[in-house]
Amino acid sequence: MLIDDGSLVSSVLNAFQDHICIMDIQGNILFVNNAWVDFERNNSSNDLTDWLSVNYLDVCDKSIGDGSQFAEKAGHGIRAVINKKAPFFKIEYPCHSPNMQRWFVLFCTAFEFENSRLILVKHSNVTQKIKAQINSHTDALTLVGNRRALDEFLDHEWRRCSRLRQPISALMIDIDDFKQFNDINGHLKGDDCLKKISQALKNLVHRPSDIFCRYGGEEFIYILGNTNLHIALELSDKIHSSIEDLHIIQNQELPDKYVTVSIGVCSICPTSSEEKEILLKKADHCLYQAKSGGKNTTRSSD
Numbered sequence: 001m002l003i004d005d006g007s008l009v010s011s012v013l014n015a016f017q018d019h020i021c022i023m024d025i026q027g028n029i030l031f032v033n034n035a036w037v038d039f040e041r042n043n044s045s046n047d048l049t050d051w052l053s054v055n056y057l058d059v060c061d062k063s064i065g066d067g068s069q070f071a072e073k074a075g076h077g078i079r080a081v082i083n084k085k086a087p088f089f090k091i092e093y094p095c096h097s098p099n100m101q102r103w104f105v106l107f108c109t110a111f112e113f114e115n116s117r118l119i120l121v122k123h124s125n126v127t128q129k130i131k132a133q134i135n136s137h138t139d140a141l142t143l144v145g146n147r148r149a150l151d152e153f154l155d156h157e158w159r160r161c162s163r164l165r166q167p168i169s170a171l172m173i174d175i176d177d178f179k180q181f182n183d184i185n186g187h188l189k190g191d192d193c194l195k196k197i198s199q200a201l202k203n204l205v206h207r208p209s210d211i212f213c214r215y216g217g218e219e220f221i222y223i224l225g226n227t228n229l230h231i232a233l234e235l236s237d238k239i240h241s242s243i244e245d246l247h248i249i250q251n252q253e254l255p256d257k258y259v260t261v262s263i264g265v266c267s268i269c270p271t272s273s274e275e276k277e278i279l280l281k282k283a284d285h286c287l288y289q290a291k292s293g294g295k296n297t298t299r300s301s302d
């Protein structure tokens, strides 16, 4: 049996910052490294856990009972490795504490030792990498997705909808008379207005196949996978009313005039021969028509 016996192997495993555990194929823990023990000590209200009496699969199953979807996936993946259905299993999961956002990757694989099949589980802290990824896809002012997030999402969703023969919609939104808003109220109030509008609009979509991003300046965009023009226009109505509900006054001397937006909507059933840029071009053209049609309105095409 493998235990922390001061051997070269346990010393090497103790040198890692990753949290490492070795267990038998029933899930009984045989070894944990120092990083594993320290993490539990710093993050749990439990008194010192006797790890060599813990069954790791039971811990996963208990966490499922506490509502953790990641524990369910982890339990499933580790059992697949144990049952030789997969050579390894890997999952990234959030592990936030009350005062810190953290992400980890759980990696699990099997190996042979003295005629026994053993299972290695490793948790690695990937917070810095994830934060860098989030920052590079986030607009610094409004904290919604930026142009890069949009490009990557559209690329993926366009191909998915093309494969599944589903419609995809784009809604391009531009704040009306925003230059005048800045001129009257100042640039800081302008920034504040952009933040309020983006937060309100972000909350209007929730599906994994939807994204809301800042397109640039005072322009925003939604990409909605598996969404036809009819549904996209329903969202456009919601956008106009949620902007109205914000009651952002355009000009203090005309307190009844609130900030409004114009919207261009386009819906397409993509084919592999079409370029995804056509969706943005058409939505932009509709937005232009909405502006020339008097603003605070929507124009669409399919």
Ligand SMILES: Nc1nc2c(ncn2[C@@H]2O[C@H](COP(=O)(O)OP(=O)(O)OP(=O)(O)O)[C@@H](O)[C@H]2O)c(=O)[nH]1
Pocket (backbone or CB within 6 Å): 141, 174, 175, 176, 177, 178, 179, 180, 182, 186, 187, 188, 189, 190, 191, 194, 216, 217, 218, 291, 295
């Ligand atoms: N405060 C603030 N203003 C911005 C930001 N990005 C762009 N703007 C301003 O948005 C304004 C956009 O002006 P225009 O393109 O003339 O459009 P508009 O005044 O909204 O006119 P219409 O689109 O025709 O309704 C410019 O004055 C930009 O300086 C930003 O991050 N913060």
